[in-house]
Amino acid sequence: MIKITFNGETREVAEHIKISAVLDEYGLEKHKLIIEVNGEIIPPESDLSMEIKEHDEINAFCLVGGG
Amino acid sequence: MNVNTYLSAEASDIFSKALIGIAGAGGLGSNCAMHLVRAGISRFIIADIDTVNQSNLNRQFFFADQIGEHKTTALAENLMRINPDLEVELHTERVTAENAFSLFGKCSIVVEAFDSVESKEMLFRTLLPHGKIMVGASGLAGFGHSNQMRIRNIAKTLYLAGDMKTGISPEKPPVSPRVGIAAAMQANTVAAILLGEKI
Numbered sequence: 410m411i412k413i414t415f416n417g418e419t420r421e422v423a424e425h426i427k428i429s430a431v432l433d434e435y436g437l438e439k440h441k442l443i444i445e446v447n448g449e450i451i452p453p454e455s456d457l458s459m460e461i462k463e464h465d466e467i468n469a470f471c472l473v474g475g476g
Numbered sequence: 477m478n479v480n481t482y483l484s485a486e487a488s489d490i491f492s493k494a495l496i497g498i499a500g501a502g503g504l505g506s507n508c509a510m511h512l513v514r515a516g517i518s519r520f521i522i523a524d525i526d527t528v529n530q531s532n533l534n535r536q537f538f539f540a541d542q543i544g545e546h547k548t549t550a551l552a553e554n555l556m557r558i559n560p561d562l563e564v565e566l567h568t569e570r571v572t573a574e575n576a577f578s579l580f581g582k583c584s585i586v587v588e589a590f591d592s593v594e595s596k597e598m599l600f601r602t603l604l605p606h607g608k609i610m611v612g613a614s615g616l617a618g619f620g621h622s623n624q625m626r627i628r629n630i631a632k633t634l635y636l637a638g639d640m641k642t643g644i645s646p647e648k649p650p651v652s653p654r655v656g657i658a659a660a661m662q663a664n665t666v667a668a669i670l671l672g673e674k675i
Binding site for chain 2: 416441443445448450453468470471472473474475476
């Protein structure tokens with residue numbers, strides 16, 4: 410297991426886990442998300458099958474309409 | 477004119493120097509700007525392409541006799557009824573990925589106050605890479621569920637108000653109380669960032 414931070418919470422995940430797998434676990438719909446990995450917002454076309462590394466900090470937030 | 481006579485000299489000085497961008501002058505932008513003016517902030521850059529419509533009066537800081545006016549000029553007029561000494565730069569045009577940085581690049585903080593997911597995402601993706609501090613909103617439709625409304629510091633320089641899930645739909649239209657909560661949270665967050673208070 411490796412330690413990561415997801416949306417501010419420290420947690421353990423399996424080694425070689427993909428970002429998409431963690432997003433699925435939280436029930437986040439990928440098409441509406443903005444995802445930040447280690448302080449950088451990743452482009453919308455990024456490959457979410459990239460593996461998470463130990464101590465990665467990932468934030469994912471969902472945008473919905475209204476204003 | 478100082479409309480917030482409760483401010484300390486130090487806070488008053490910080491607020492007088494701040495330049496706040498309001499991207500969208502609808503339910504979020506018009507109400508957020510109103511709160512910021514009452515809080516003592518006096519310099520704004522406001523951009524919106526729309527005109528005031530009757531359907532806006534359910535939540536936006538406009539009045540029936542302003543229907544048909546550009547939202548930018550109508551909002552400036554209303555804000556100046558609170559404080560006539562504001563410095564307001566108005567842009568009656570659509571904010572796009574091409575012009576967003578030239579419109580808001582000099583702002584201390586930019587309030588994302590758009591309606592559509594696409595516009596919200598465009599503004600974040602355009603301005604966050606420049607390190608711009610942004611206060612946006614996501615999830616504010618319908619009535620009730622007040623305690624689900626929160627402000628979150630998500631990315632390095634991005635704060636988001638709302639419940640992060642309730643988008644607008646025919647069953648859950650945008651209405652004054654909850655849009656107002658989100659707009660007030662945005663304004664409160666702008667003030668907190670400027671003053672170094674906890675968000």
